[in-house]
Amino acid sequence: PNGSDRRLTDEEFERYSRQMIVPGMGKHGQLRLINSSVLIIGAGGLGCPAAQYIAGAGIGTIGIVDGDVVEPSNLHRQVAHATSRIGMAKVDSLITHLRSLNPLPTYIAHPFHLTAQNGADILSRYDLILDCTDNPATRYLISDLCVLLQKPLVSAASVQTSGQLIVLNCPPSPQGVVDRPCAPCYRCCFRKPPPPSANLSCGEAGIMGPVVGMMGVAQAGEAIKILASALHLPQDARGASGASGASDAERHLTHPHLLIYSYDLASAIGPYTFRALRMGGRKRSCFACGEGSTLTLEGIRSGNPDYVQFCGGLAPPPHAGL
Amino acid sequence: PNGSDRRLTDEEFERYSRQMIVPGMGKHGQLRLINSSVLIIGAGGLGCPAAQYIAGAGIGTIGIVDGDVVEPSNLHRQVAHATSRIGMAKVDSLITHLRSLNPLPTYIAHPFHLTAQNGADILSRYDLILDCTDNPATRYLISDLCVLLQKPLVSAASVQTSGQLIVLNCPPSPQGVVDRPCAPCYRCCFRKPPPPSANLSCGEAGIMGPVVGMMGVAQAGEAIKILASALHLPQDARGASGASGASDAERHLTHPHLLIYSYDLASAIGPYTFRALRMGGRKRSCFACGEGSTLTLEGIRSGNPDYVQFCGGLAPPPHAGL
């Protein structure tokens, strides 16, 4: 928050020089990154690569949430962990790696799963949220908290040979506002979870490392873009730094695209390997962000809605982080 | 080469279980990876993430070529290095990281730049080559060697906010064969280099970490796909393991797509963020792989062609690795 006009140190200039000379970044963009905070929920297949590039870029405060420990079967895709750290809390293992890559950011460990009880308190301390989790119940919880706390959310998911990514709630609008174009929340795009029988986890169904890796790196790319260009802030707070050519709607993500990645072990890259699917904006009828929504932080904390029941009655797996 | 029917160890089963249960991989695909060797040329912004996922997936022998040492300005994007390893040879720094991620593969250090003199000897020892370099002269040299040595080549590049990737020479065909569809080489697709004034390096022009990161991870994805499904081998050597649905041309990459990634700091993901561009096959008139080509390994070794002159007379930069 403070220090947005401070000088960069010599160490910062040297370390960040190659991204600062990219047109559109500059010292201004770099200072915005340094003054930003990001919460990465999940230190698994998405969170590892996302965190590497977010830390590398110099985002000033980086929080990591995960309640799992490192296991051997994680390591083909969770490339910021290490064989010698098997059994260590994933949060601590990941921060160990990030600190050796870039000691300048402040790293905050939240070595437990995100819950309806602890969620609001944790998310409220950060500017932008990355959903790198692995189960529907936590995904709906995170989105609801982002609506109520007005946080932009970069959400990705991956199973087997497929990946998805979407930027939600960016820029954030107050809950219930529907008289102007507003960005959608997770529920606007994905109204109901699949039945538990149709929901595949990476543990049960498998995952190719580079597929989840692509989605994690892309999450970092969107987070850095949003914070460096202040796409999450109202136009007047962003100043005149935006490049020409992009419409305000494109910048503002009020009708975001869902990116889907289809990796095919038996075929080459083709025109349908990546597709960008046009989603709608905020829905008037959305349970979380729509007109007359009754969702509140107090309600969430006290168990209303019941995310586990909403997602089919199964509690999140004990080893929920991928 | 040997041991393709051996059993997986318990340690391998545990470590690779999540990718082995992906449809199309299986024990068969995992053994192919374990029995494969990959050469990663360049331990920079592309090579770091590519190597992480290639090592994680358990490819049995991994060679790294790079003559540079780690510098502070590398670390925002070269996420397998570390602040404590500034000044160390990049090859050694990267292998340090890879070994801590997965101690099972054999890692081979080539701590010097690839040259016309040493190139053939190095490339000939590997099954598949990743071009993660940063200058046109080395890119043409690598492609020519891959044509002559019949190695599949996964080539990527990235500057500022743009990335590109293409799979070349896959499956490889003998030089000069033009009477059936053959995969193109780098020269078939990119006949002449740009004038030096139009060629941007990451050092001079800058690079966003996640942009080059995406391309590096995608390179690993293509390499793993090719080796696990044996897309680089003739149909009869691959057996019946390919999934139905993909045509042989799609599998065989004789008319590959060039993937381009356009990251825009000022705009959201859209339909033109990723594009797959349809390229031609082997060109009859190609200098390297076409009809009557006079390119030879002996010629390359003795300075013919002159790659530096071909690319405008500038020697590769002293710090050539990105």
Place this chain on the structure above:
Amino acid sequence: MSAAKNNDTIDITVDFSGGLEMLFDNKRRYSVSLPAVDGSGKPVTMAFLIDHLCTHLMKDPRVDLFVLDKHIRPGILVLINDADWELEGEEAYELQPRDNILFVSTLHGG
């Protein structure tokens, strides 16, 4: 809006992604030819297509992984020419020649 005659057909492409291709013989893309009008002479809609897919293209017996209570099951996005079908009228959308319809299951792993 459609001036189709009874024996006209409409040719579209139908794609499956995010794992749904497993229900359709592991093929990601189908070319589908539909009658331009249904039995009662009305232009064919997405509802007609979904019924057609279940009847003619689906190889997997687990129909409930695609359709529940006669509607696309929760957790599947439907895209008409790469746009969310909620922007296009959902099941009532009248198919046009050369339309691309994509069914993609939403993922939750990571």
Place this chain on the structure above:
Amino acid sequence: MSAAKNNDTIDITVDFSGGLEMLFDNKRRYSVSLPAVDGSGKPVTMAFLIDHLCTHLMKDPRVDLFVLDKHIRPGILVLINDADWELEGEEAYELQPRDNILFVSTLHGG
């Protein structure tokens, strides 16, 4: 092949990528309207388009970063509807309505 009249126009889209957009006012996409036939009554080709872009759309004085000796400079790929223009006849290709033309500079960094 084209039955265009003298005052017809052809509307296409032109994209720039890989850094070339910097030569065109940092815009990645242009809608371009061309006469259907050139001064001598022949259908307009890629050669006509390239000349048109240099004359009317390019804001940067460094024309030689786009065209050298009247041809697209080495190191730029030209795509006609996402296919390498070498598959389509290069400069002789006759533009069709709604064509998408992409100019992308090849990258060598890493």
